[in-house]
Structure formats: structure tokens, C-alpha cells
Amino acid sequence: MTVRKIIHIDMDAFYASVEQRDNADLRGKPVAVGHGAKRGVVAAASYEARTFGVRSAMPSITAMRKCPQLVFVPPRFDVYRAVSAQIRETFAEHTDLIEPLSLDEAYLDVTENKQNIALATDVANAIRARIKEVTGLNSSAGISYNKFLAKMASGYRKPNNFFVIPPGKGEAFVAALPIEKFHGVGPATAEKMHRFGIRTGADLASMPMEQLIERFGSSADYWWKLSRGIDERAVKPNRERKSIGAEDTFPEDISTIDQARSLTAPLIDKVWAAGEKRGLAGRTVTLKIKFADFEQITRSKSNAGPLRSKGDMESLVDDLLVREFPPPRPVRLLGVTLSNLVQAETDEEIQIELAL
CATH class of the missing domain: 3.40.1170.60 (MutS, DNA mismatch repair protein, domain I)
Structure with missing residues (x-):
């Protein structure tokens, strides 16, 4: 092999x-x-x-x-x-x-x-x-026999350096790695693992599969493999983009829907233009709201098919704004994201569809 x-x-x-x-x-x-x-x-x-x-x-x-x-x-x-x-x-x-x-x-x-x-x-x-x-x-480089280890290695000797994790050394490297340093482990996941006594890769590797399934569900196999330095994912040249988003933090808090509509308009313009540039259309719009106390929420709404125009996107965003404004607390940030992306239809395809 x-x-x-x-x-x-x-x-x-x-x-x-x-x-x-x-x-x-x-x-x-x-x-x-x-x-x-x-x-x-x-x-x-x-x-x-x-x-x-x-x-x-x-x-x-x-x-x-x-x-x-x-x-x-x-x-x-x-x-x-x-x-x-x-x-x-x-x-x-x-x-x-x-x-x-x-x-x-x-x-x-x-x-x-x-x-x-x-x-x-x-x-x-x-x-x-x-x-x-x-x-x-x-630049810095990580070199190894899989993506996870290469990613971990690239940050090991930063800046302007490189680090190699050769075959046969991956499991030992992961064993000593603090769990919060694992690529893909954010603060919430790290806190959850700490509650279960998992603080290093060795702790994760020592946990029986039955317990991993009980505590992490469908992710159990992924964590089991990573704890042993195993990552079978291929390098994908045409990695699909999952979403396109834009957000803005405001100089002053806002609290009215008119303010929100005015401030989300340039975000919608930016997201729609980015989708057009990449030839992508989306079906789901997500509104992100961060309040003055830094708590944040997201609200989403999906269309039956890919949105055909910026006006369609504006309508979905407005529906979400109407549900959340006036807000319970002043708002410091708004974000708009387009997801469930597919290749946009050409004008010709749309005309054919409408003619049927």
C-alpha cells in the first residue's frame, strides 16, 4: 500500500x-x-x-x-x-x-x-x-501521511518553519496532544470532552468505543480514528463551498427593523455578488444576530428551490427580520449567509423551463 x-x-x-x-x-x-x-x-x-x-x-x-x-x-x-x-x-x-x-x-x-x-x-x-x-x-508547512496530522504539524513550529510527522509516529504525536489543540475541536467540544475526563489524545484513545458512541454519537468513529493518528480523507481539489456569508459590526447598537433592513442591504449585495461570481445559487438564507451582551442567535429559512434573484433573497431575509425585530436587547452585529449551494442555472435553462 x-x-x-x-x-x-x-x-x-x-x-x-x-x-x-x-x-x-x-x-x-x-x-x-x-x-x-x-x-x-x-x-x-x-x-x-x-x-x-x-x-x-x-x-x-x-x-x-x-x-x-x-x-x-x-x-x-x-x-x-x-x-x-x-x-x-x-x-x-x-x-x-x-x-x-x-x-x-x-x-x-x-x-x-x-x-x-x-x-x-x-x-x-x-x-x-x-x-x-x-x-x-x-509560510509554514506540516508534512505527514494524512490531512489531520499535516494540519497539526504546520502549526507546531510556526512561524517560517516546517515539521514532519512520519509514518509510525502519528499515534504517539496525537497521544501527547491536548484535546483543545485538535483541529476541529472548538471551545464547546473541548469543554464537553473535559467533562468526560478527556484532556489528551491518549485519554481519547483509551475510551471504549461503546462509551464514544454513547457520548458522541455518529462522530464516535471519527474521534476513535483520530486518536490513533488515522485520517482517511482524500485531498479534494474541487472541495464544495458550503456557504457564502457576510456580516458587519455596527458603530452603535441598533434596535429598529428599519435600521436592520438598511444595514443588511449591503450584506445581501455582497453575498449575492459572491454567489454570481462563483456561479452558485443557494436555497437557504440564515440571519445572524449578535446582541450588545455578545449573546448571538441564528435564524434560517429555506426556499423550495435555489433562489433565482437577489430580490428573492431579500424577501427571505426580511421575513427573518420581521420575526426578530424589535429585538429583546440592542443589536451590535448582523450577518447574512446563503447555503445549500448548487451550480446556478444558466439563463437559457431558465427560459426553457418557463416555456414548458
Whole structure:
């Protein structure tokens, strides 16, 4: 059986590093990409900022409290997308089996690679060197025989480094790994596992399958395999996008439906335009509401078939807004997401359908 060679490439502080690359005055300084306004949120932080405890998704006011000298710069997503395209061209010089996870990270299957390089470590370092040459940016790599271990390895020696978990070493690596460090384990899952006495991969591996099924249901087999360093998922070049979303945190809390309608309109525009650009249509609309006390709720509504127009999406969003406004507490954030995505029909197909 051929042992797979999987690489996970992760750019180092991508958004912030692009800003420091393009503006010499920012180099060596703690930088946050985002808006430093009272209600802003950190989208990304440079490593200089991280030493002060600044992290992505942190409220800007908290970040500035931790690091008073923090420099905020507004995001430039068009630039980040362009740099990401350069990085993916570098990946494609080595393999066509590329599964992007976001603008700044991807899985690559280099079991067979275009350069006929024998060692996956050499492939990873060739890619990292080429990315540095083309973009001027640093990246880190994890190399292993499956996706989970490659992902874990890429963060092990960050920034600007690589780490290898070879065959035969995966189970021992996972055994020592704190459960909250597992990719896919968020705070709620970690808390649940802690309640069951599961704090490391070894604890998870020692739990009988019957107990795993009782406590984790259909996910039991997944956790059983991960605890033993097993991940059979393939690198999927055409990974389906599950949803398209946009959200906004407001300078001041809102409480009326007219305010909500006005503020969700640009979100709908952005989501619909993103779907059109990718040739995707969705059937389900989800409204996210975050209150002033940071509690949040989501409400969804589905159409019988894919939405045909932005007006259809606006109608579903409005139905959801009417149900929730006036809200029980002031609202600081609204988000709109389109999901249950399919390839959009062409105008010709729609005309044929209407003619029947």
C-alpha cells in the first residue's frame, strides 16, 4: 500500500504580513488588520501584536487595551486574493491535488508530484522558497501521511518553519496532544470532552468505543480514528463551498427593523455578488444576530428551490427580520449567509423551463 505524502501549507500572519510587506513603516511593529473603532474587530494580527495577546476576532477595544501601540490598518481583500492566487500558482507547479481551505492555507497531495521530488519535505521547502521569492512572504508547512496530522504539524513550529510527522509516529504525536489543540475541536467540544475526563489524545484513545458512541454519537468513529493518528480523507481539489456569508459590526447598537433592513442591504449585495461570481445559487438564507451582551442567535429559512434573484433573497431575509425585530436587547452585529449551494442555472435553462 502506497503511503500518502500530504502537505499543509499555512501562510504566517497572512493579512498582517501583506500589509507589512507593502508598507515599510509597519515592519517590526504590532499591526492589526481591521478597524480600530470602538465597535471594531481584529481580522488578523502580526506576530509582534500576538506577543501582547492580540488575536483575530478580538474586539478592537480589547486589543488596544492589551497593546496601546497597536497600529490598525483597514483590510484590502482584493490584494489578499491576488496574493493568494500567486501562492496557488506555486502549488500548481508541483501538484494538481490542491484543496484550498482559505486564502492563506491549503492541503496538497504530493504522493506523485510534477517535479518528481522523492521526499515530501523537499517538496514543501521548495514550495515555501518559491512563495517567498514570488510574494516576499513567509509560510509554514506540516508534512505527514494524512490531512489531520499535516494540519497539526504546520502549526507546531510556526512561524517560517516546517515539521514532519512520519509514518509510525502519528499515534504517539496525537497521544501527547491536548484535546483543545485538535483541529476541529472548538471551545464547546473541548469543554464537553473535559467533562468526560478527556484532556489528551491518549485519554481519547483509551475510551471504549461503546462509551464514544454513547457520548458522541455518529462522530464516535471519527474521534476513535483520530486518536490513533488515522485520517482517511482524500485531498479534494474541487472541495464544495458550503456557504457564502457576510456580516458587519455596527458603530452603535441598533434596535429598529428599519435600521436592520438598511444595514443588511449591503450584506445581501455582497453575498449575492459572491454567489454570481462563483456561479452558485443557494436555497437557504440564515440571519445572524449578535446582541450588545455578545449573546448571538441564528435564524434560517429555506426556499423550495435555489433562489433565482437577489430580490428573492431579500424577501427571505426580511421575513427573518420581521420575526426578530424589535429585538429583546440592542443589536451590535448582523450577518447574512446563503447555503445549500448548487451550480446556478444558466439563463437559457431558465427560459426553457418557463416555456414548458
